[in-house]
Amino acid sequence: MSALEPFGTRLRHAMDERGPLCVGIDPHASLLSAWGLNDDVAGLERFTGTVVEALAGTVAVFKPQSAFFERFGSRGIAVLEKAVGDLRAAGALVVMDAKRGDIGSTMAAYAETFLHKDSPLFSDALTVSPYLGYGSLKPAVDLARENGTGLFVLALTSNPEGAEVQHAVREDGRTIGATILGHLAAENAGARPLGSFGAVVGATLGDLSSYDLAVNGPLLAPGIGAQGATPADLPGVFGDAVRNVVPSVSRGVLRHGPDVVGLRVAASRFADEIREAVGSV
């Protein structure tokens, strides 16, 4: 494979061409059942293949949730591998939502799993947890730089429980979330048109004006749809940083399957609402 352009550059182009919507692939057992599928590998395969068939050619970014594939063991991982390959072959970017984080030496192995160009699970970016210390992510940052891939670091997550950690105030007066954002701004310094090191910032969080979201990198924003946030909330949550937001919707789109037209209509409705909301800033 020839060297890839940096993830941030590829993401900016994909957002310009296809819009910023990210569709999450979360094959919950309840969704498999609602689609009339069994909660087994054949059901997983059919579900995932239908999402790819319906949306891979039009949506910019996909975020497979690794947990829903891992729960089927090696055969589930095989379904995930195929989906990643098919999505990328259709011109979409893949953010693997595996939320890895460990001491540096183990982090290097996680990075090789998802961000090394020769890995079967090679993805354009990976979600990672900085809660063993931001510095523990260095092997992933380094490998991402070498391979033209990216990271999305959990900074201010969409779930209410996140606040007890992420809003905690350090001795220097900064919150943990703000500290993570600061590290990302440093990683992305000077990158054009967009850095490759993004933050996960929930769309559910309300006014974040006390946080400096100008990290010169993408802001992956889960929480739209099933968790209650809407595209119209985006400008109020993200302010000027909204142009770098990648709004992510999983169940809000997936519940419209298994009909491929239903999935397309749902994704296109979210894309339109996002365009309207973000265009208004």
Ligand SMILES: O=c1ccn([C@@H]2O[C@H](COP(=O)(O)O)[C@@H](O)[C@H]2O)c(=O)[nH]1
């Ligand atoms: O802060 C976070 C980080 C990640 N997620 C993940 O996004 C999807 C949300 O799914 P919905 O069905 O759209 O609610 C899911 O995979 C989460 O693990 C998040 O929700 N919040």
